[in-house]
Amino acid sequence: MSSHIDRPAATRGGVLGWLQIHLPKIVLSPTLAITGVFVYGFIIWTTYLSFTKSRMFPVTKWEGISPHVKLWANPVWEKALENLAIFGILYIGIATVVGLILAVMLDQRIRQEGVIRTIYLYPMALSFIVTGTVWKWMLNPGLGLEKLMHDFGWASFKFDWIVNSDMAIYTVVIAGVWQSSGFVMAMFLAGLRAVDDEIIKAASIDGASQPIIYWKVIFPLMRPIFLSSFVVLSHLAIKSYDLVIALTGGGPGYSTALPATFMYSQTFTRNHIDIGSASAVMMLITVAAIMVPYLYSELKAQKGVRQ
Amino acid sequence: MSIQVGGQLSSTQKFWRFVLYTLLIVFAFVYMAPLYVMVVTSLKSLDEIRGGNLMMPPLDPTFDAWVKSWSYACVGVECTGINKYFFNSFKMAIPAVAISTFMGAVNGYVLTKWRFKGADIFFGLILFGCFIPFQIVLVPMATILGKLGLAQTTPGLVLVHVTYGLCFTTLFFRNYYQAFPDELIKAAKLDGAGFFRVFWRILLPNSLPIIVVTVIWQFTNVWNDFLFGASFASGDAAPMTVALNNVVNTSTSVKEYNVDMATAIYAALPTLLVYVLAGRYFVRGLMAGAVKG
Structure with missing residues (x-):
């Protein structure tokens, strides 16, 4: 796509001409400022x-470096x-697998696909x-799933993960997967529909049999979508x-603490803005390590298409 | 893809179709269950909740919990219901969405149709702002809002949401306008149309789909935000999500699950409604948010 566009007004000269040439930059400047x-200045500030x-x-x-030292010595961190x-691996892994399975199932010319898709998403x-x-x-x-199973006659059923400090983090995974897997499904479904029928x-x-075709032909073609959904999910996980x-x-206790909750409590309730900031910097570095290469390759790919 | 439809299905194929539909329906039930639980719990009395179980439909449906949540529930120490906070969220979301969408449209226009040297670099820098963990800006933002006298106010939250929404709105419009034919714009310019005229007369009238996508995306994000609300407006100006969390965590002698669920429904209703009415655009926004245009 051509990026050069004639600017007839520029020939007018004077203030108007100057304005006409610089108007695009002027219009963009509030956002740049x-x-x-608020993004780069604040990053430097918090650092x-x-x-x-x-x-x-x-x-x-x-x-000096001492807040960072204290951060890494902190057992809650x-x-x-x-x-x-734990959360990141399970959440990303399970949401991807569930999303993929749902997408493949929905891709079999299902009646009422629209309704089912709406429910999943x-x-x-x-x-x-x-x-x-x-x-x-x-x-x-007391009154939740456990009671339900007891009423169904499964008297020994016990499900206390949410109050059990060894298991509580897995309840976060369950709720997170429930919320996000439909989104992964939608992305994969769009990807499946974009695969060329001729192939x-x-x-x-x-x-080749149906499963082999999916495994050997279709999934490899969808690599960019696997990458996008990985990036989106990991980004959601880190910010959770x-x-x-x-x-x-x-x-219970601090058994389901995540970096984001740690940062918040250090900063706003434990009066340790220094340690809270140090943890925020670590979060930023982690996100940047994933996002910067991804955005760079995305933008480069777009540029390649344009030329 | 290629399981045959119509004609004769072999019995193995019939069997697999049956398995497939069963699985799809089971999954649909699992996804619907929390919504179902939320609704039936909100319609039960506390006695019924204690006597029954999650899935039992309300035997004697009552909107008492909804009324209580709306007008009498305790958000922290104050027991005047969540109505104020529900409207707070609208007062925050409407200007935030309008401003960020408009600015995003203009930015997208400049970045695609009035490209200047370094435009791609600027775009990359703006784009990165979408993906920072917001924890990195909380303390500076709180400081600045305090200095501006906007701490604990709705305009303060509007400022925050416009600021951190801009990168997404810019991204959406940029990708959309990139595919818009330059020829039309060139022709208009030859006819003497200037910067704003081209925008108002040519691009904007053709932007309805992306405006809908952007408005839905922004509205959902702003309405559902909790971190900024809890950090910068936890008092009278708190948005609905913060109020919901407060209602659930307010220690009263009896835990009123029905009121909690009614409050959760109030908090969920606006975005759920948007999703049901304009799901197609909602999905498109999600996709575009994963950067691909």
Whole structure:
């Protein structure tokens, strides 16, 4: 696509001409200024705070590396990282597998596909706070799922994960997968529909069976979609805050703490803005390590298409 | 893809179709269950909740919990219901969505049709802002909002949501306008149309689909936000999500699950309605949010 466009007005000269030439930049400048200050300026600001003596209020007095040292010596941070690893791997893994299975099943010329798709995807429209509230109620050991199973006659059924500090993190996975797998399904379904029918026909003429065609031909073609959904899900996982707050409040104890909840409580309730900032910097680095290469390759690919 | 439809199905094929539909329906039940539980619980009395179980339909449906949630529920220490917070969310979402969408449209226009040197780099820098973990901006933002006198106010939240929504709205419009033919614009320019005229007369009238996608995406994100609301407006200006969390965590002597669920429904209703009425556009926004245009 050509990017050069004639600017007849520019020949007018004078103030109007200058304005006409620079208008695009002027129009874009509020956004650039906002991004410069509120994104990049704030990143620098918070990074700086993570090297200061800031406690209840942000101060500029230099403290050096010590907040970072304290961060890494903090057992709750250690737990938060461990939880992020468990939550991240299971949430991304299960949501991807469930989403993929649903997409493949829906791709078999299903009657009422639209209705079923709508049902699978609606949780994505809800706030994580709503999701957390509902699942908290359903998983509550007294009156929730446990009672339901007892009423069905399964008297020994026990499901107390949400109040069990070894298992509570898995309830976050359950609620997270429920909320996001429909989105993965929608992405994969769009990908399946975009696969060229000719390729599939050619494969089936060669005698390949349906599962083989999916596994060997279609899935490899959908690699970009696997990547996109991985990026979206990992990004959601690292930022996860609301869901944990509504579902478990980070507890029991701090057994479901995640970096995002750790940052918030250090900063706003434990009067350790320095340590909170240090943890925020770690979160940013993790996200950037995933997003920057991804965005770079996406933009480069778009540019390639344009030329 | 290629399981035959119509004609004669062999008995194995019939068997697999049966398995397939069964699985799809089972999954549909699993996805619907929380919504069902939310609704039936909100329609039961506390006695019925304690006596029955999650799936039991309400024997004596009552909207008491809905009324209580709306007008009397305790959000923290104040027991005047969630109505105020419900409207707070609208007061926050409507201007935030309108401003960020409009700015995104203009940005997308500049970035595709009035390209200047370095435009791609600027776009990349703006785009990265979509994906930062917002924890990195909380303390500076709180400081700035305090200095501007916007802490604990709805306009403060509008500012925050416009700021961090801009990258998405810019992304959506940029990708959309990129596919818009340059020839039309060139012709208009030859006729003497300037920067704004081209935008108003040519691009904007052709932008309805992407405007709908952007408005839905932004509305859903702003309405569903909790982190910014809890950080910058936890008091009287709190949005609905923060109020819901407060209602659930307010320690009263009896845990009123029906009121909690009614409150959750109020919090879910606007975005759910948008989804049901304009699901197609909602999905398109989700896809575009994964960067692909």
